[in-house]
Amino acid sequence: MARFTVQVNGNRLAVESPPDRPLLDVLREDFGLTGTKYGCGEGQCRACTVLVDGQPTASCLTPISSVDGTSVTTIEGLASGDQLTALQQAFIDMDGAQCGYCTAGMIVEATALLKRNRKPSRSEIVDAMNPHLCRCCGYRNILASVELAARRWEASDA
Amino acid sequence: MPERFREDLCEPDRKELAEGPAYRFELDRRDWISSIGAGLLVSAAGKVVFSPGGASAQVRPSQRLHLGEDGSITVLTGKVEFGQGSRTEILQAAAEELRVSPDALQVVLADTAETPNDGSTAGSRTTPSTIPVVRRASAAARELLVRTAAEAWNLDASELRVEAGAVVGAGNRLSYADLARSKGPESTVDDNVPRGVPLTEVPDWTVLGQTLPKVGARAIVTGAHRYPCDIVRPNMLYGAVLRPPSYGAQLESVDLAPGQELGAVAVRDGEFVGCAAKTSYEARKALESISETARWRTVAHPPSEGLGTYLKRHAQPSAGGRRGARRREHGDVDGALAAAQTVESSYEIPYVQHAPLEPRAAVAEWDEGRLTVWTGTQRPFGVREQLAEAFRLSADQARVVVPDTGGGFGGKHTGEVAVEAARLARAAGRPVSLRWTREEEFAWAYFRPAAAFEVRAGLSEEKIVAWDFTAYNPGTAAIETPYAVPNVRTQYFPCDSPLREGSYRGIGATGNNYAREVFMDELAGVAGLDPLEFRLANLDDGRLSAVLRAAADRFAWSASKSSGRNRGSGIAAGFEKGSYIAICAQVRVEGGSVEVERLVSAFDCGTILNPGNLRAQIEGCVIQGLGAALTEEIRFAGGKLLNGSFAQYPLPRFRSTPPMETVLLNRPDIPSAGAGETPIIAVAPALANAVFAATGQRMRSLPLRASAA
Ligand code: FES
Ligand code: FES
Numbered sequence: 060m061a062r063f064t065v066q067v068n069g070n071r072l073a074v075e076s077p078p079d080r081p082l083l084d085v086l087r088e089d090f091g092l093t094g095t096k097y098g099c100g101e102g103q104c105r106a107c108t109v110l111v112d113g114q115p116t117a118s119c120l121t122p123i124s125s126v127d128g129t130s131v132t133t134i135e136g137l138a139s140g141d142q143l144t145a146l147q148q149a150f151i152d153m154d155g156a157q158c159g160y161c162t163a164g165m166i167v168e169a170t171a172l173l174k175r176n177r178k179p180s181r182s183e184i185v186d187a188m189n190p191h192l193c194r195c196c197g198y199r200n201i202l203a204s205v206e207l208a209a210r211r212w213e214a215s216d217a
Numbered sequence: 218m219p220e221r222f223r224e225d226l227c228e229p230d231r232k233e234l235a236e237g238p239a240y241r242f243e244l245d246r247r248d249w250i251s252s253i254g255a256g257l258l259v260s261a262a263g264k265v266v267f268s269p270g271g272a273s274a275q276v277r278p279s280q281r282l283h284l285g286e287d288g289s290i291t292v293l294t295g296k297v298e299f300g301q302g303s304r305t306e307i308l309q310a311a312a313e314e315l316r317v318s319p320d321a322l323q324v325v326l327a328d329t330a331e332t333p334n335d336g337s338t339a340g341s342r343t344t345p346s347t348i349p350v351v352r353r354a355s356a357a358a359r360e361l362l363v364r365t366a367a368e369a370w371n372l373d374a375s376e377l378r379v380e381a382g383a384v385v386g387a388g389n390r391l392s393y394a395d396l397a398r399s400k401g402p403e404s405t406v407d408d409n410v411p412r413g414v415p416l417t418e419v420p421d422w423t424v425l426g427q428t429l430p431k432v433g434a435r436a437i438v439t440g441a442h443r444y445p446c447d448i449v450r451p452n453m454l455y456g457a458v459l460r461p462p463s464y465g466a467q468l469e470s471v472d473l474a475p476g477q478e479l480g481a482v483a484v485r486d487g488e489f490v491g492c493a494a495k496t497s498y499e500a501r502k503a504l505e506s507i508s509e510t511a512r513w514r515t516v517a518h519p520p521s522e523g524l525g526t527y528l529k530r531h532a533q534p535s536a537g538g539r540r541g542a543r544r545r546e547h548g549d550v551d552g553a554l555a556a557a558q559t560v561e562s563s564y565e566i567p568y569v570q571h572a573p574l575e576p577r578a579a580v581a582e583w584d585e586g587r588l589t590v591w592t593g594t595q596r597p598f599g600v601r602e603q604l605a606e607a608f609r610l611s612a613d614q615a616r617v618v619v620p621d622t623g624g625g626f627g628g629k630h631t632g633e634v635a636v637e638a639a640r641l642a643r644a645a646g647r648p649v650s651l652r653w654t655r656e657e658e659f660a661w662a663y664f665r666p667a668a669a670f671e672v673r674a675g676l677s678e679e680k681i682v683a684w685d686f687t688a689y690n691p692g693t694a695a696i697e698t699p700y701a702v703p704n705v706r707t708q709y710f711p712c713d714s715p716l717r718e719g720s721y722r723g724i725g726a727t728g729n730n731y732a733r734e735v736f737m738d739e740l741a742g743v744a745g746l747d748p749l750e751f752r753l754a755n756l757d758d759g760r761l762s763a764v765l766r767a768a769a770d771r772f773a774w775s776a777s778k779s780s781g782r783n784r785g786s787g788i789a790a791g792f793e794k795g796s797y798i799a800i801c802a803q804v805r806v807e808g809g810s811v812e813v814e815r816l817v818s819a820f821d822c823g824t825i826l827n828p829g830n831l832r833a834q835i836e837g838c839v840i841q842g843l844g845a846a847l848t849e850e851i852r853f854a855g856g857k858l859l860n861g862s863f864a865q866y867p868l869p870r871f872r873s874t875p876p877m878e879t880v881l882l883n884r885p886d887i888p889s890a891g892a893g894e895t896p897i898i899a900v901a902p903a904l905a906n907a908v909f910a911a912t913g914q915r916m917r918s919l920p921l922r923a924s925a926a
Contacts, residue, residue: 080498088455088496093447094440096623098574099655103863106574134440147438151430154829157837158300159437160574160623166438189871192863194574194624195300196840198874200833 063127067092068136078124082116083107085123086133094134094163104192108164109133115171134163137170145215146170146208155204157195165191169205179209230340230724231540231711232666232692239633242486242607242640281333281354282311288394290315290322290382292351295335296343297327297595298433298621299573299629301893302830303343305432309827310348313417313424314355315393317382324432327597327619337596337630339720341794341891344826348889349416356414358393364411365399366391419824419885428829433621444623445593446578450648453580454482455497456641457504458651459490460661463856464716465516472510476503483507484644491637493645497652518856519715525565525669525918528689531713541711543693548704553683557675560743564672564732565918566691568664568716568851569844570861572868575623576658581638582648588615592635593622600632607636608643626841627720627894628662659861664851665721666690666714670732675704679744679754686733690714692725695793695898698733701757716853722838723894726793727845727901734789734902735916738909748788748906749774758792760821760884764799765790767819767880772801783807783925784814785910789902795890796822797882800839800903802875806911806923811847811904813875818896820879823887835879835896842900844869850920 064073067090074089081100086092086109098104100119107119110132137144146166149155156162165188172179172187179187184205193201283291292311298304304324312319325332335347359379366384367374369391377384383392419426436442443449461468471490473483481494481503490507494500519527534542579592588610594600597617604615617635638651653661668691675683683704688696690712697707721727741751749769756762769775769788777786783806790799803815820835848867852859860866905916908923916923 077498080496084496084498087447091449092440093443093449096444096575097446097652098576099863101655101862101864104574134438138439143435143438150438151434154428154431154434154833156300156431156434156437157302157833158574158622158624159434159442160300160444162437163440185871192574192868192870194572194626194841194868196837196844196869196874197833198840198869198871199836199877202871 061124063123065126065128066130068132074123076123079122081119082109082121082123082126082131083118086118086131092133092135096160096163098160098192104161104164105168105190106161106164106192108167108191110167110171113171113174115168132167134167137166144170145211146173146205149204149208149211153200153204153207155197155200157193157197161191161193161195165193165201169208172205173209173212177209178213181206230692230694230720231543231709232718232720232724239603239631239636240487240489240607240640242489281351282358284358284393284397286394286397288321288382288392290317290393291325292322292355293325293332294347294351295327295329295332295597296347297338297597297619299338299593299595299625300623301343301834302431302827303338303347304621305429305830306344306348306826307351308432309424309427309429310351311355313422314352315359315382316379317393319424319429321382326621328616329597329601329618330616334598337599339595339627339630341796341894344822344889344891345795348826352416353414356416357411360411360414362391362393362396365396425826426824428827431830443620444575444578445580445591445620446575446650446652448580448591448620448650450580450582453648453650454493454495454641454645455500456491456493456638456649456651457497457500458637459504459508459511460657462513463515464518465856466513469512469514471507471512473507475506475510479503479506482641482645484641486640489637489640491641493641493647493649515856518853520854521567521852521859522854524567524667524715527715528667528669528712532689532710533712534710536711543709544707545697546706548683550683550685550704550706553704554673554675554685557677557682558743559673559675560740561671561673562736562739562915562917564670564735566668566728566731567919568667568718569721569849570659570664570851570866571626571628571662571721572658572863572866573624573626573628576653576655577629577634577662578650578652579635579638580648580650581635581642583639583642583646586614588639589618590616590635590639591618591620592632592638593625594619594629594632594635595625595627596630596632599630600635603632604635604639608639626722627724630720631663633661655863656861659866660858663717663719665724665727666692666718667716668728670728672732672736674736674740676740676744679746679751681740681755688725688729688732691728694724694729695726695791696729699758699761699792700737700752700755702755716851722841723793723897726791726895726898730789730791730793730898731901731905731919734791734899735905738787738906739915752788752790760797761790761792761799763882764797764819764821767882768799768801768817771819771878771880772815772817774801777801777803783911785907785912787903787906787908787910789899789906791895791898793895793898796820796892796895798896798899800899802903802907804904804907804911806908806925809922809924811908811921811923813843813904816875817878818880818899819882820892820896821882821884822890822892822895824885824889825881825883826889828881831881831892832879834893836877838893838896839877839900840869840874842897843873843875843904845897845919846901846904847920
């Protein structure tokens with residue numbers, strides 16, 4: 060057991076934990092942040108994606124010791140109060156969730172994508188999102204959601 | 218042409234899973250309970266309160282609709298929401314008939330203590346069965362409001378209108394909340410509910426028939442929605458369960474001490490061995506240490522290699538009953554075959570896994586002998602029975618609540634995870650959360666049945682005059698041909714299945730329709746006709762012909778013939794559970810892989826209730842079907858899965874999603890049928906037929922394995 064400190068959605072949180080315990084478990088079980096999902100534990104579905112210092116990261120494969128002192132953003136940390144992000148709103152508007160179990164990972168990934176690339180082409184979106192599984196296979200609506208958010212973002216910039 | 222609803226083709230599938238309880242607990246043996254000490258549960262920032270949702274305080278079982286004095290309106294059904302959109306469509310149905318805005322309504326789903334038992338959420342029955350029930354109850358409530366007002370105001374009911382949740386007339390206004398208050402708290406009005414109130418006609422719909430944003434979408438996109446695996450109860454532990462090393466292995470001995478030494482609760486009850494601890498990490502570590510001490514007696518188990526032959530050899534022709542063998546025959550099949558040009562072929566399909574993204578999960582809590590379990594199951598009342606049986610409880614001592622769940626596709630009919638969580642919670646004396654690992658979900662859930670088919674037909678010019686279809690193990694959904702054939706024999710044999718099998722999207726229809734529709738292409742070839750023309754020439758079902766024509770038109774089927782080398786187009790259609798699908802697909806075969814370049818679906822499920830949700834269901838179902846057609850196949854040997862992980866069992870992804878178009882044929886004159894299952898049944902045969910067009914190779918087994926010429 061050791062003590063680790065992580066900045067999670069802007070709050071400094073500490074946990075006593077074995078060093079190899081996955082970040083995913085700490086978020087869900089110790090910090091009560093259940094929005095981040097387990098789908099496989101092997102890096103193949105990306106339902107567990109969070110941002111570690113801005114980088115999309117599979118939290119199921121990330122030992123808590125490796126994020127000590129970093130800043131982690133989960134799906135719960137995106138909206139500011141009642142104000143949804145453009146991506147969250149677009150997922151509602153384009154019916155981007157069926158069961159919604161993959162949605163947190165999708166939105167977190169797309170948030171990082173739109174941050175580094177304001178005007179991604181469809182194939183750039185597909186490349187960035189391809190590691191994410193949606194077993195409901197709602198891929199078309201998910202793509203449409205990301206594209207809508209990008210368009211709105213662009214419009215609001217203009 | 219007849220447009221009958223083919224009830225005869227809509228019987229429940231014989232492969233719906235039905236099996237005994239997962240465990241036989243001793244329960245009278247003393248559980249070893251280790252003390253893990255009070256208050257060790259770390260919950261740093263976790264302030265978690267679970268609310269069962271809705272204005273449930275005054276709701277009682279078997280009520281369909283609750284009108285609150287505070288103006289709240291709650292609709293209750295025993296159906297579940299797994300992503301198919303039932304919650305939204307039920308809300309629309311109630312709002313339409315009550316004449317209230319959808320925002321004014323809440324829907325409570327699947328809680329055995331609160332909602333009526335609407336059976337399992339399966340077989341695409343929510344739309345044709347539950348939606349009408351909700352509409353009738355809501356129309357009755359509206360009529361009650363009108364009659365109460367008419368009486369109070371001494372007016373004729375026909376002068377009154379209901380809008381925005383209140384009846385108005387001659388300057389008066391009475392809302393549902395007023396009605397609730399006038400009846401006194403917690404009264405039920407079952408006795409004087411008006412019966413047989415006419416439902417709103419389709420042309421007058423303002424809420425139904427529209428695309429509505431998904432109810433609960435905001436909670437999903439903010440991460441606030443709690444799936445079964447996210448439920449947190451005070452003092453809760455996390456569980457892990459020991460699995461056999463191979464199918465059929467029996468536990469001979471195991472030592473719980475190593476797990477207990479790590480501070481976990483450890484329990485053995487018959488074949489059940491599990492741990493609970495304050496984190497899932499500790500539960501897993503404790504279980505691993507126990508697992509090292511376990512001794513097993515293993516048994517021989519057949520491999521997936523040669524599965525089709527195995528199934529035929531292990532057919533059970535004398536198995537009777539609703540789940541047994543079946544034979545139907547009309548006309549003189551043998552005579553007609555003898556007189557005609559005969560063609561025959563055989564097909565095989567493997568086991569496939571549903572792999573819902575949320576694995577099985579349950580949280581169980583005991584309170585003075587009463588058990589509550591939150592779990593993702595498509596059969597809440599069935600799972601309550603399983604719990605009652607496992608723990609010798611009466612039905613009212615067990616409660617099953619189903620939070621909106623992360624996918625099922627027919628794969629979550631059973632309650633094994635609920636039983637396991639409850640057994641651990643009983644041993645621990647604290648609530649326990651148990652979520653299966655992906656590995657467990659692959660190996661220990663159940664599979665879409667593997668199957669083999671033998672088909673013969675007799676042709677007389679472009680007409681099929683005899684049809685002889687034998688299916689080993691797929692299930693019976695869509696086993697009867699929808700084509701007009703005078704002499705038909707259909708035989709179904711269940712087989713002794715090496716793996717546990719059960720429902721799936723379309724279940725038996727996936728295999729039966731694949732075999733039939735590939736064979737139809739083979740027959741078209743022999744008859745020298747275009748596959749579309751051949752099908753139309755043998756159809757008298759107007760709706761099936763209509764979807765075929767609609768898909769072909771949008772695809773420009775007749776122009777698609779001139780595809781280049783290793784590129785080809787295929788078509789397939791099917792009917793199941795009251796809805797009709799046709800698919801045209803163009804593929805390119807490159808090396809050993811099949812790339813879908815374009816896909817057009819046409820679909821008819823009667824009156825469309827929510828076009829946006831319908832389109833999403835069809836597209837998701839079709840893309841899921843691409844996996845079963847092109848990549849999915851469970852392989853096993855020595856009682857172990859050889860590919861039980863996402864890395865080894867490739868599923869459709871963004872990159873595998875082809876350009877797609879979906880044509881919706883709305884039939885407001887025909888009652889709505891479900892739509893979440895049928896589209897899948899035409900995917901594999903359309904692709905198989907396209908591969909033949911591209912390469913000349915017949916694809917007689919799934920997944921398709923083509924090689925470029
Ligand atoms: S749970 Fe982390 S990648 Fe699947
Ligand atoms: S919406 Fe169900 S897994 Fe993506």
